[in-house]
Amino acid sequence: MRYGIVTETYPPEVNGVALTVQGLEQGLRERGHAVDVVRPRQRDDEATTPDALLVRGAALPRYPGLKFGLPAARLLQRHWRRQRPDAIYVATEGPLGWSALRAARRLGIPAATGFHTRFDDYVRSYGAPWLQGTALRWMRHFHNGAQATLVPTRELQAFLEGQRFRNVVRLPRAVDTQLFHPDARDDALRARWGLDARGLAVIHVGRIAPEKNLPLAVRAFRELQRIRPEARFVWVGDGPARAALQRENPDFVFCGIRRGEDLARHFASGDLFLFPSRSETFGNVTLEALASGVPTVAFDYGAARETLRDGVHGGAISDGDDAGFIAATLRIGADDALRARMRPACRDAVAALRPARVAEAFDHLLQSLAARDDRHAATAFT
Structure with missing residues (x-):
């Protein structure tokens, strides 16, 4: 299988989203899949990640060293027409993430999104609590544009379902217990x-x-x-x-x-x-x-x-x-x-948490989206 991962943050940036995305990518590669990573170009970037498509980015306000990806829908459509993924995973809700979902819809590529950041809580922390409702509606619109939204806990799954997010799927997290010891x-x-x-x-x-x-x-x-x-x-x-x-x-x-x-x-x-x-x-x-x-x-x-x-x-x-x-x-x-x-x-x-199990579950979910899309395509042409 060939999968696409779209993210606006990636190592050497250090944050939970970047490291989680890298772990999912590595897990898919270890399972024998080709993975096409789309992310903003970083300073002194050598694009060491295989099959990486680097796009333009801009500095994230108040977060030195981090970027968000600029809109790239046309670039992604051209890229995915040449090398079509069976399914994509969009990890972030920035301009690049929105572009990826638009491009995937136009090309008929099934997509899952990841709910990694509580922006509705962040606006409160930065002194704008009146924007919480707006932020939640914005996130719901984004994630409901995909076939599935992945979350790490049952608690968050129940919360999002109560806020009318559709197709919320729990994907547990793990930890490298050999490294952290x-x-x-x-x-x-x-x-x-x-x-x-x-x-x-x-x-x-x-x-x-x-x-x-x-x-x-x-x-x-x-x-x-x-x-x-x-x-x-x-x-x-x-x-x-x-x-x-x-x-x-x-x-x-x-x-x-x-x-x-x-x-x-x-x-x-x-x-x-x-x-x-x-x-x-x-x-x-x-x-x-x-x-x-x-x-x-x-x-x-x-x-x-x-x-x-x-x-x-x-x-x-x-x-x-x-x-x-x-x-x-x-x-x-x-x-x-x-x-x-x-x-x-x-x-x-x-001790029982294993990154390999998370990669297996992630792989199965993306395969199910791709299989569902194939069935819908077959029905459309009969």
């Missing part, structure tokens, strides 16, 4: 953070941006620091809120963006992972923390609802309960013996 813990790295083997490293991994609800993580850490004054708060990632956060908290450790084995070392070298975001569709970093054996405090939705059990793997906090988030941080952060018991349980929580 407790054995990646690095005492030399912890020493650079100012900690010895018994010190307490509280860690946050992700984009440092307003929609991530980061002031709550800061409040929780400061409360914990009252009883564990030697604790350090380690931040892995970058984003528009980093400069202010770093200026206001000079004692925090900022490590910037990390990738691959280096990221795995940073995860495993932490003792407690705080994830206060309430705007995720999933939250891949939750799985990566658990795979690394790091107890996690997060709100009970997305990946946390799927895998994190309160009191077993960390704290799963009711949505909106900021006091509960802080209390769990104190309870778990202050108790070394409790975290030691949680570490193997965290690992066990995600």
